[in-house]
Amino acid sequence: MLDRLHQALRRREVFVPRSERFGDPRAELLRGEAWAEARDSVARALDRSIDPAVELARLQQQLHAAYTEVSANLARNTALQLLQIDGQPSITLTPLAAQQELASLTRLREQLAEKLPPVELAALLLEVEAFTGFASAFTHVADGQTAATDLPLSICAVLLAQACNIGLKTVARADVPALTLPRLSWVQQNYLRAETLTAANARLVDGQAQLPLAQAWGGGEVASADGMRFVVPVRTIYAGWNSKYFASQRGVTYYNFTSNQFSGIHGIVIPGTLRDSLFILAGLLEQQTSLDPREIMADTHGFSEVVFGLFSLLGFRFSPRLADLPDQRFWRLHKEDDYGPLNELSRHVINARLISEHWDDMLRLAGSLKLGKVKATAVMRTLQRAGSLSGLGRAVAELGRVEKTLYLLAYVHDEAYWRRILVQLNRGEGRHALARAVFHGKKGELRQRYREGMEDQLGALGLVVNALVLWNTRYLQQALQEWPATEAALLPDDVARLSPLLHEHVNMLGRYDFTLPESIAAGQLRPLRNPENWQERFVPVE
Template sequence: MVEQYGRVRRFLPSLFKDIDFEAAPAGVMTLEAHDYLSQLLDSRKQILDDAPMDIVSNPWKRLVVDKEGRVNKRGYTLCFLDRLQDSLRRRDIFVANSDRWGDPRAKLLQGHEWQINRIQVCRSLGHPINPKEAITALTQQLDATYRQVSENFDDNQAVKIDDSGKRPTLTITHIDKLDNPPSLQHLSKQIEALLPRVDLTELLLEINAHTGFADEFTHISESNARANDITVSICAVLLAEACNIGLEPLIKSHVPALTRHRLSWVKQNYLRAETLVKANAKLVDYQSSLSLAHQWGGGEVASADGMRFVTPTRTINSGANRKYFGSSRGITWYNFVSDQFTGFHGIVIPGTLRDSIFVLEGLLEQQAGLNPVEIMTDTAGSSDLVFGLFWLLGYQFSPRLADAGESVFWRVDKEANYGALEELARSCVNTHKIEQHWDDMMRIAGSLKLGTVQASELIRSLLKSDRPSSLAQAIIEAGRINKTLYLLNYIDDEDYRRRILTQLNRGESRHAVARAICHGQRGEIRKRYREGQEDQLGTLGLVTNAVVLWNTIYMQAAITHLESQGVDLKDEDMARLSPLSYKHVNMLGHYSFTLAEQVINGELRPLKQPTDQEDFS
């Protein structure tokens, strides 16, 4: 490894001279080594007599210290770089005022500010101030759940314990697909037959007439003045972005609201992250006001999943993943869908970064009127740390674990006998760590809830190390208890498993609608910068919500019509209807086959005037 020194030597001057590192208490030793080596940057000295040795772990000693007990510069430098990388991941070493490498702990509630918010934060999150009370409540809940599930285990035909391996594991039978009863099939066909055909352009204008969402698109100058027919221009720009076709197909030089200049001006001055969020919130809130949407859910449950998009344009905000992007690079649009089928938040992720980093962020930062308290994700969104943070913030985390049977079941009481589950409950939680760091755990939860720090930023710093900090380990211990509670309920309750599957299927089916809308340029996102990608995919989410809302409005009208005709409708059938059909929505526009008489007679079209060419450029 010491032979690799020549490769890293080239960037050492920039590392030591151009970047001002700072340290948390746990990073002081690394910073001392940094300062020591920076003083020797121009020195040819190869044997270091007084190097700070606290950073040199046992595996590194044979490369740093020679047989005579002398410290060699090359080995010590490589050891320092390894320690620096780990310290940066843990944010024990950080760069002040850096978006990517700053210290998220500096954004947490501190000192007097925390003390005046402490009681209110604990009360609002439903946690006691005293850590012993919190641990006692968790322990009792875990013990009672173990005993209940153990008592039901012999009657649970879907779950078996497999003793054939080195350790016992669970075998969970896959849930059979629910067949659609004839009454539901008939109702779906009746409603589908009643839905009118509609162009996507008309659909957007109609939904605006219901909700007024276009009013949320304000000029960047904050002027209240509105151009004539600005709603038409806004809807045209939304369509161009969501369908990924650009402005060109929508330009009509003889229509003032659709000229090239007007559409370019609207796109530049009205389409922004904050206006998209506000407009989308209007659609989500309107959907929540419809009685049919409440047949599907009350808005308390949501799912999070990612859509993958290839990005052929070279951009720093993309990543490689051969499974999803082939030989190209791409991004993930991690979006959140309520049990009413509406999308209420979305985050653009380079490549396919670990989804669990962003799960909480979507819940905490969404600005719609919904208040989801339970969220479903796929396996990639789960970790012990995320389970712990969800519990601290008062949310229920319900992932679909592909390897639930292989999961570790944790216990607190070493002496308890859990019957059929005794061999599964083989690992013990260290509650002392929770007690020791309880106040800091509450401080993190309060900071996340009050928005002083981003969830993804904090989780990234807590996760990005092979050696979690003591505070991260305390959250992980709490997460292990809550993950075990989830696993016990998951294996005991088939309805719970089906509910998770149903909500995830809603999110995946909604992605199919979004794919159909985003049909231009092979569905590839060609924006170069993250902000442009976020705005375009935010637009796609808004237009998808418009389709869902339009369908719901007309499905509700169709149901009212059927009831007026004396048709007997079952609540359980209406609860399983879906507003995600789109065959009746024309997303491709219209083609004209008419020609001017002079062209039919063989004459050429008039050439463009120079002013038109200048405008075109």
């Protein structure tokens, strides 16, 4: 009986009252008079009709236009091939060729990297704090005040110790009151927590968004989601097994979201390597920055038909990188539709009746998610497993099949769309490489035993990486403004392909010196490095 009960809990067939992980998400949905009053406003906010016939007609029109466009361009689309494998229609795409880099871009990158001034990571944090004031977002857990003397200095030291994984003793200074070990321990316990890290991170994201160079990379309307794996060698129930990522040990995944301006907008700690699609929607709905990404890129692990359906309901566009394109099904709304050479490929028919019958519940679910009445993770756990919220899950999946088909048709037809997905995912992977360089202490292993400690430390890591990205962007922008008139003109395409994910000029090792010249603290920039002076090519280490 206990074994069956355990299985039913995991399949979301039995729920536990007042449980966050095993509770019934249906209990939190809008219902009754509350839903009747909110229905029209929710439909307007989502740009949806309350009439399912109107929505099905819109989907039919979109599918017809997409199939027609792909069919008309089959002869010119040399990368796309329609095949028959074991009597079944299939589709393949020739991999994209590497994007060529002009000599002007290579030279621009090299010269800009040589101009970045050498800096200690500790001083970098203090400089970014002087520029953004992010330390004022850290308030005391009891009274919500920031009245402690020299609090920004202590905050920066604690953040560096957490992000570099080196411990407070390494950054403590007995001769500086704000850097003594008891003071740093007190600040860490009373000021560093999820809500203050989130508020401080939002200030860094806002600072990045205001820079013209960051705007040349994107407007913040696009983001990517991917996970970093960390081995956890200590005994804890919050780590999981996965031999591919953690060998014989256990670990966690830090699932984070990177905007197209290279800033990290949110992060979620996941025990082990649970399926990414459980958390991808939660990251978009829970992030608290000024950016409003409407399109999200992810790897195959973030993909499911339910994800496509919920993204569509909420007005987001889901653009994953699929590793198994030949195995994907293409769908149509009406069996009698004629799509010419794509007829065999699109032989699977959507259950439109199921969507129509559950349309009001689908809007109610989307409205509840949008208004924060129910947690996205709980809904995803239920919809993607055996539990179906009384058929609602199957209806959302049917809608997701339509949206997935529209995505697939765009993916195989538009090379620029495909490349844009890869570019954004590469930005996220580059950010992970920078985070690995920062998180160098204790062999890069996470040694927190409790979930809150993991979230605080990895949140500090994300904050420090954002500070480094913001600092690099400011100085790259300054170097571009001082670009010699004798050099070739700057090409907009070259500028758009620059990256602030650099760290060779930043010293993260040795003595951590938390001092800042008055001019830099007042907002002035450091002088750029002269590449012709070999003594300026090296970061001083004391």
